[in-house]
Amino acid sequence: MIRYSGYLMPTTKETPSDAEVASHRLMLRAGLIRKVASGIYNYLPAGLRILRKVETIIREEMDRAGAQEVLMPAVIPAELWKESGRWDAYGKELLRFRDRADREFCLGPTHEEVITDLVRREVHSYRQLPLNLYQIQDKFRDEIRPRFGLMRGREFFMKDAYSFDTDEESAAGTYRKMYEAYCRIFRRMGLDFRAVEAETGAIGGSSSHEFMVIAESGEDAIVSCDRCEYSANVEKAECPPGGIDFPSPPEAGSPRKVPTPGKRTIGEVSAFLGIDPGLLIKTLLFETDKGDVAVALSGRHEVNEVKVKNSLGVEWVKLAGEDRVRELTGAPSGYAGPVGLRVRLLADHSVRRIASGATGANERDAHLVDVVPGRDFRPEAYADMRLVEEGDRCPRCPGSLRVSRGIEVGHVFRLGTKYSKSLSATYLDAGGKERLIVMGCYGIGVGRTAAATIEQHHDQDGILWPISIAPFEVCVLPVNMKNAGLRNEAERVAEELSGEGIEVLFDDREERPGIKFKDADLAGIPLRVTFGEKNYEAGFAEIRDRKTGETERIPLAGITRRVRTAVEEKRKECLP
């Protein structure tokens, strides 16, 4: 039992001016965290209790899935990162420094190198596989833009697991097991989440799923089908080729140049020419590590740079600046077109759906009409390079896609042999043949998960913690500490509940009732037991559900038992 009077949980009535989203605001107001520097926080006692509870759920499910807990260092020697090639590839997010002997180190943003180094030293036989190791550890990423409190910090707690299997089939089984463990973890915290197909980014590997908590404040956009199970990050979501949207007008002749003075944007040009924006063939110029590339797509769509990068098989792509556009097209931006352009050309599937359209003329203040793809220009390939949109056809079924926002709380990757190859992690199979270990990695942001929970579970008065990760399960609240009989009875009940393994916050502060009620609501403690003077004299106390606001008046003799039952019911709701 914790006595509030001596407990550091400094609540505030007013909202700090730099907190924009609910979770950040409420974590500050409820006295859970305090900022030390941008993206770097102190965790106060109640805040730490919440993180520890999230960790406990993660540990239980990871252990159940057969993973073993280890702990790796936060400080990592540069050699390992150079060996994997990521010392150069990871960029400025990797915080680097030197020790007194001028040796290079980094603060670990993720631990594929360290774990693979450990495993290659200790594992040599197929008899030692499969192996799944995890840790819950302080990570550091020098984020370009930390924001929203624990949602995107620079220093944060992450559970990261790494699996090692003999072959792809075994690895697929491990991946499935981790996927299921993740579902159990997030269900136990009462989260409305979705596992979506995702890009692999700097971690690499063959495929991955992100676990997204659905929230308006989410930084990611995801799509899901209204008919089937398909869902994906918008960066990843596929836009398959389809039929003709714009059949050829019968009189479509050869391309004709028309003046379009000062009209540069899709909106301006389509309005000026009096045609559907979808009929404009938008032409974007990219610089890449393998030279310049032009990408054509229908004017009603937006380009997806990740897809452009993937279809080209290049390291990076960057939209060309105004100067480069002039060099390549001979015209200011807004007048580029694929006809006669002397740059490598690719086109999105949407271009094929235009029988005859309009494009820039690669000349200031001019566009071409009656342009027929395939006749007037020939892209070297048609590929999927656009961003999905609300209402797009599902790539798996006849359903249509809806867009929503989500917070990425977990991410699972099938790594294949990316790291075992670069770091030479091998084993001998039953036939004595040396083989590469097949890996997977699996992350959960601990603080971010707590923040995401608040985003989904709060109201005007404060947080509505699911009991599984609430800092306390019950708040015992005597309304007037000066009334000795009432105070003693409240304390007796608080101690009795505590003795039964229930986590109790005993609000023994000499404050007015209003302040205590507001703080209990703000902190989001699921159940409150109120000892008021009139009720006490009549031999009663009150139990109140934070979420529903429902109140029950119970005789003092039965209060402990009733609270225990209520706690058990709530705990049951949090089972997977």
Add this chain to the structure above:
RNA sequence: CGGGACGUAGCGCAGUCUGGUAGCGCACUUGCCUUGGGAGCAAGGGGUCGCCGGUUCAAGUCCGGCCGUCCCGACCA
């Protein structure tokens, strides 16, 4: 890194335009009073006005530079 804004007591803010003894509310301390939803009265404590430099008799206020923070974009648990 590009674009925007802000920095005055623990928190929320006014004062800056038009230079002249640094203020308000909440919080904090003491006393009285009050005790079912952030009460009331009274008396207090707390500030290098982000930092450095310049202009001026005089700078929170004007000028220059720097630092920090937040918001919007490219990264990610």
